[in-house]
Amino acid sequence: MTRRRYPIGIQTFSKIRENDMLYIDKTEYIYNMAHAAGTYYFLSRPRRFGKSLLVSTMQSYFEGRRDLFRGLAIEKLEKEWTEYPVILLSMAGAKHMDVEGLQEYLLYILKVNEERFGVEFHSAAPNLRLTNLIMAVYEKTGRQVVVLIDEYDAPLLDVAHEESQLVAMRDIMRNFYSPLKDCDPYLRFVFLTGITKFSQLSIFSELNNISNISMKDDYAGICGITETELLDDMQDGIAGLAQANELTPRQVVAKLKENYDGYHFSAHSPGVFNPFSLLSSLANKDFDSYWFASGTSTYLVNMLQRFNVQPASLQRMCAKSSAFDSPTETMKTITPLLYQSGYITIKGYDKISQLYTLDLPNKEVKVGLFESLLPNYLDGSYAEQGDVAIARMSVLIRQNDIDGALRLLQTFLATVPYCNVTNHEGHYQQMLFIIFTLLTHYVVDVEVHTPKGRVDIVMLTADRLYLIELKLNKDADAAMKQIDLKNYAERFALSGKLITKVGINFDSSVGNITDWRIA
Incomplete structure (x- = not known):
């Protein structure tokens, strides 16, 4: 055929x-x-x-x-x-x-x-x-x-x-x-x-x-491609992509879903693939970023700054439909623009409260969006160099070498020109959140609530769970003491993962990590 x-x-x-x-x-x-x-x-x-x-x-x-x-x-x-x-x-x-x-x-x-x-x-x-x-x-x-x-x-x-x-x-x-x-x-x-x-x-x-x-x-499925349509009409493309990447057809479908699926346009919508990215992936036999790379994100980044949106807040949120399906020119928050432009989508609906759960649709959008935000925290061409450093960090963390990853990050940040926005902990938290998010293979969240406080960053890998606490102009011991004092690890004891505690200190006078503790 x-x-x-x-x-x-x-x-x-x-x-x-x-x-x-x-x-x-x-x-x-x-x-x-x-x-x-x-x-x-x-x-x-x-x-x-x-x-x-x-x-x-x-x-x-x-x-x-x-x-x-x-x-x-x-x-x-x-x-x-x-x-x-x-x-x-x-x-x-x-x-x-x-x-x-x-x-x-x-x-x-x-x-x-x-x-x-x-x-x-x-x-x-x-x-x-x-x-x-x-x-x-x-x-x-x-x-x-x-x-x-x-x-x-x-x-x-x-x-x-x-x-x-x-x-x-x-x-x-x-x-x-x-x-x-x-x-x-x-x-x-x-x-x-x-x-x-x-x-x-x-x-x-x-x-x-x-x-x-x-x-x-x-x-809900009038535009885009559903999983059923993918499996019914594109088996030859799946087979070609599998052969080119030494994967099984099932693994290919899983990667396609991870990268390009996840859109929902109504309360009970099937999952919808971005058609441009999906077809491009099958045609080129790879898993590159297509949709995000096909249009400028400058306007979006400018609007995020205008509405003072922190990168870490671009996560799962709840809203009434009137909060995201409203006229763009009268919007009071960034949510309508993010939803209508395809950067967030519906991930759930509670009929009793009529609340929708919204989140980033897939890996392609998540990585593309955070790569666009990185230059706000790393000036100029250093954001591009950061991509290489982040990729190398990802390898080290996959090898369970968080110390090596932090040393690499310290070396990289030492090359970045002094940034004016270094006088508060939140800046570094957002920068680290973006960097850890771009590791792409791991689940990252910030300000995770526990019974006794909030963990700055939680990162989940294949076999480990990292609890990361940040301090500014103090020391890593102070960060580690906070993790122990508030017993953050207890909150995640049932995860089945080996828990690693990481305390990190930033020094605003040098704009870099100065010390860290790992336990």
């Missing part, structure tokens, strides 16, 4: 089907939506999760291109295959624009659609052009119009937290989308994708009947 090519970065449904590339069948979702009572739908998902491919699939379906759907679920479900006129408006090209550029872009994508349907209208007002386009297409074809808007929020994401620019850009987009309400009699189906919800755009403030399916259980 010849392995189908993986459509990495290909967002056109017809191209995938005509070239016999791998397609994960999402057409039953489309059928259910198209035959439900509503007209207006919105879906939020992180970038590179297949939103554009979903829109392209919808376009082919509503245009009645039945030949493209042979062998897919919708072929058996759909009986009529009515052909509708489809207006496709992709806002992906409207990123990083000013007001004038955005106006020009809107007129351009409208002109493209006007030419497709032979419509002429020369107004310079995008909202009037869209109104005329919908009504003219309805008149020409005698059928209601389907409007598909991909990445509706793209022009606003860059300025979401710059109030002066956001207001002007948002007014343009609000005006542009307003015809969707007035043209309701002429519309068969309207579908919008995006990353976030902008509360003051007309689609949410005026279209009060819009169905937001982003957190609906029935649509």
